[in-house]
Amino acid sequence: MKTLKIAAAISAALALSAHAQDAQIDRKVTELMKQMTVTEKVGQLHQLSGRQFTGPTSSAYADKLADIRAGKVGSMLNVTGVADTREIQALALQSRLKIPLLFSLDVIHGYKTVFPVPLGEAASWDMDAIELSAHVAAKEAAAAGIHWTFAPMVDIARDPRWGRVMEGAGEDTYLGSQIATARVHGFQGKKLGATDSVMATAKHFAAYGAAIAGRDYNAVDMSEQQLYEVYLPPFKAAADAGAATFMNSFNTLNGVPATGNAFLQRDILKGAWKYKGFVVSDWGSVREMVPHGYAADLSDAAVKAINAGSDMDMEGYAYSQHLEAAVKAGKVKMPVLDEAVRRVLTKKFELGLFDDPYRYSDAAREKAVLGDASHRAAALDVAQKSIVLLKNEGKLLPLSRETKRIAVIGPLADSQRDLEGGWVVQGERAKVVSIVDGIRSHAGKAEISYAQACAPGCASSEGFADAVATAARSDVIVLAVGETWDMSGEAKSRTDITLPGQQEALFNALKATGKPIVVVMLAGRPLVFNTIADKADAIIYAWFPGSEGGNAVANVLFGDYNPSGKLPITFPRSVGQIPVSYAQYNTGRPVTDEKNVTYRSAYIDSVNTPRYAFGHGLSYTDFKYSGLALSSATMAGAQKVTLSFDLANSGKVEGTEIVQLYLRDMVSSVVRPVKELKGFQKVHLKPGQTQRVSFTIDRDTLSFFNRQLKWGAEAGEFKLMVGSASDDIRLESALQLTQ
Numbered sequence: 001m002k003t004l005k006i007a008a009a010i011s012a013a014l015a016l017s018a019h020a021q022d023a024q025i026d027r028k029v030t031e032l033m034k035q036m037t038v039t040e041k042v043g044q045l046h047q048l049s050g051r052q053f054t055g056p057t058s059s060a061y062a063d064k065l066a067d068i069r070a071g072k073v074g075s076m077l078n079v080t081g082v083a084d085t086r087e088i089q090a091l092a093l094q095s096r097l098k099i100p101l102l103f104s105l106d107v108i109h110g111y112k113t114v115f116p117v118p119l120g121e122a123a124s125w126d127m128d129a130i131e132l133s134a135h136v137a138a139k140e141a142a143a144a145g146i147h148w149t150f151a152p153m154v155d156i157a158r159d160p161r162w163g164r165v166m167e168g169a170g171e172d173t174y175l176g177s178q179i180a181t182a183r184v185h186g187f188q189g190k191k192l193g194a195t196d197s198v199m200a201t202a203k204h205f206a207a208y209g210a211a212i213a214g215r216d217y218n219a220v221d222m223s224e225q226q227l228y229e230v231y232l233p234p235f236k237a238a239a240d241a242g243a244a245t246f247m248n249s250f251n252t253l254n255g256v257p258a259t260g261n262a263f264l265q266r267d268i269l270k271g272a273w274k275y276k277g278f279v280v281s282d283w284g285s286v287r288e289m290v291p292h293g294y295a296a297d298l299s300d301a302a303v304k305a306i307n308a309g310s311d312m313d314m315e316g317y318a319y320s321q322h323l324e325a326a327v328k329a330g331k332v333k334m335p336v337l338d339e340a341v342r343r344v345l346t347k348k349f350e351l352g353l354f355d356d357p358y359r360y361s362d363a364a365r366e367k368a369v370l371g372d373a374s375h376r377a378a379a380l381d382v383a384q385k386s387i388v389l390l391k392n393e394g395k396l397l398p399l400s401r402e403t404k405r406i407a408v409i410g411p412l413a414d415s416q417r418d419l420e421g422g423w424v425v426q427g428e429r430a431k432v433v434s435i436v437d438g439i440r441s442h443a444g445k446a447e448i449s450y451a452q453a454c455a456p457g458c459a460s461s462e463g464f465a466d467a468v469a470t471a472a473r474s475d476v477i478v479l480a481v482g483e484t485w486d487m488s489g490e491a492k493s494r495t496d497i498t499l500p501g502q503q504e505a506l507f508n509a510l511k512a513t514g515k516p517i518v519v520v521m522l523a524g525r526p527l528v529f530n531t532i533a534d535k536a537d538a539i540i541y542a543w544f545p546g547s548e549g550g551n552a553v554a555n556v557l558f559g560d561y562n563p564s565g566k567l568p569i570t571f572p573r574s575v576g577q578i579p580v581s582y583a584q585y586n587t588g589r590p591v592t593d594e595k596n597v598t599y600r601s602a603y604i605d606s607v608n609t610p611r612y613a614f615g616h617g618l619s620y621t622d623f624k625y626s627g628l629a630l631s632s633a634t635m636a637g638a639q640k641v642t643l644s645f646d647l648a649n650s651g652k653v654e655g656t657e658i659v660q661l662y663l664r665d666m667v668s669s670v671v672r673p674v675k676e677l678k679g680f681q682k683v684h685l686k687p688g689q690t691q692r693v694s695f696t697i698d699r700d701t702l703s704f705f706n707r708q709l710k711w712g713a714e715a716g717e718f719k720l721m722v723g724s725a726s727d728d729i730r731l732e733s734a735l736q737l738t739q
Contacts, residue, residue: 025349041341044074046320071095075102085145086361100357104148108423111140113375116386117421120543122169122568124385125658127182134186139196143369145361148199152183154234158579161214163492166524170568174677177237184241192350202238204249207231217250228705246279259285265309278311278343286316303331311340383545383552388565389618390539397538398559405447407474408436411456421544422489438550456484458501477517488524498528526571564656566617573611582614582726583673615725621651625730636738644694649685656684662721715739
């Protein structure tokens with residue numbers, strides 16, 4: 001009891017201290033703003049890109065450099081490194097009020113040390129690993145003078161044609177919300193202003209991941225119930241985690257561009273959620289309201305954007321060129337301008353930039369942090385946890401240490417760049433471990449032979465004969481195929497997500513040798529690879545695994561690491577199934593028997609089920625679920641129910657299982673999905689070990705947004721399901737909710 005009282009006292013003291021600090025910053029912001037002209041206020045809302053703002057080419061940007069000296073720029077993006085950030089910051093300190101700049105960058109999955117792409121990290125279902133990845137990225141970026149990253153992307157995405165699916169956490173709202181929280185905490189640490197952290201940005205607000213036809217920048221049209229139910233919760237989680245900034249999105253939402261959408265930015269974010277950070281536009285999205293047909297010209301775009309709650313204009317020049325005149329004309333009220341400026345200045349004070357504008361630009365720290373060997377170890381750990389074992393016929397994997405000859409083949413087997421994926425800002429490509437090099441360093445006495453077979457993209461079969469000959473001399477084939485790094489990411493939407501070029505033809509040629517084949521797939525999205533899925537002996541999905549990708553793949557291949565990754569997104573059989581999600585809604589004519597689909601909600605040329613379901617992922621051991629029990633079969637009011645079961649490792653090696661809890665609301669005022677993820681746990685067990693696993697179910701677990709957008713639970717029956725994947729439910733029970 002005494003310990004609890006001490007902890008409570010400490011917590012209260014910290015809260016009081018934080019409140020006092022907030023009040024002090026608020027006073028400082030108020031005093032500073034009293035001294036600012038309208039021109040200087042507008043300047044704080046203007047962000048420009050500075051890839052070439054230092055060095056000999058800077059003379060071409062003389063007018064922009066003059067703007068920095070005059071206090072007409074509040075933030076820069078794409079200026080990196082201690083030397084350059086110090087140089088540009090010195091210009092800003094020549095301004096009348098000496099207001100420091102914010103330096104920002106798209107640090108998406110690492111700065112110098114490259115981690116798996118975010119969708120790959122999501123496959124780890126490991127919040128500690130994901131937070132670690134973000135922390136290392138923040139530590140490195142902050143050491144290089146960066147204050148602010150444009151991550152995490154928390155868009156829910158159920159259409160793998162959309163290239164930016166690579167940047168997010170996949171299709172599920174619950175998992176995505178957990179990951180949003182972990183990434184914000186990783187980037188920002190315990191408190192803004194620490195020199196091993198950066199400000200996080202929750203993006204893209206909102207519903208960008210539902211772009212029609214999976215085409216980047218395209219319109220989004222959805223009901224508000226779907227918006228609240230599926231797409232907003234990860235943003236709310238990021239806001240609750242303390243994300244310093246939000247970024248709006250390129251798309252229109254139900255006819256209104258997100259950048260000019262007051263419903264999103266003022267009513268929801270700054271209103272209902274009481275968000276205290278600031279909102280930055282995406283690159284040029286303010287000016288893009290003109291081609292959208294929502295703003296008449298750049299001046300009109302500036303007025304509509306800031307009135308809707310968009311605080312900072314990234315590379316749009318709408319605010320810098322037109323906002324002052326709009327204020328003087330009364331189109332933008334002074335309190336609206338002041339609110340936006342206050343939000344930006346508050347973050348600069350919280351970062352400590354007014355006390356020391358160069359506190360993030362320390363050459364000694366930059367050298368020490370960027371040379372920290374522990375960061376590579378972290379990248380290896382996260383990469384291993386991200387790998388998903390999709391198939392393992394005959395338990396071919398892990399490869400035996402007695403294997404004498406291994407053929408490593410494929411257009412991506414010796415690639416370094418493709419292992420990094422997109423959005424790499426300062427990665428050291430020469431130090432990226434390729435798949436073939438990873439295998440060579442782990443294979444012991446085995447003879448490793450390599451054949452590329454075809455260049456990345458595999459447009460020609462000219463090298464197939466050499467690859468087949470190499471394979472014929474081996475005991476087992478490791479085939480590395482997939483997308484190249486530049487086929488996923490922003491502006492990389494695809495109508496055809498099958499393997500590029502002749503990669504499946506290469507697989508068929510190698511399969512004809514009769515040798516067992518392990519396929520290692522690299523990609524930033526789910527791909528369609530039906531021939532390989534049907535005929536390969538084993539498949540591991542490595543995503544774009546980062547700097548230590550080759551070592552991570554080799555550790556999994558040889559059993560030095562037992563894979564535990566699970567898919568955070570559904571893999572379709574064909575593009576015709578897209579968009580596809582495990583959390584589908586039943587129809588009045590559901591398919592109950594795939595052999596009898598006449599006049600059912602079905603295809604005539606394919607089954608409804610995906611190739612690999614959400615949550616799927618195999619292990620080198622086996623797990624047995626048994627003994628499901630509920631603490632009560634009924635629940636009322638604020639009561640909580642505990643669901644528990646036994647999980648046993650019934651195999652021969654230790655391993656980690658990600659157990660998943662799903663539910664279905666059987667009858668409700670709004671039709672509910674057939675399954676909704678409501679919890680998961682990673683459980684590590686030694687062979688023969690059994691552990692009792694428990695989940696707590698409360699009223700919030702059973703709640704949803706009704707037609708009036710009210711959050712709550714309705715009385716009735718709920719099906720509770722526990723399993724290894726959304727299509728691999730091992731245990732079920734019923735729970736009755738009474739009012």
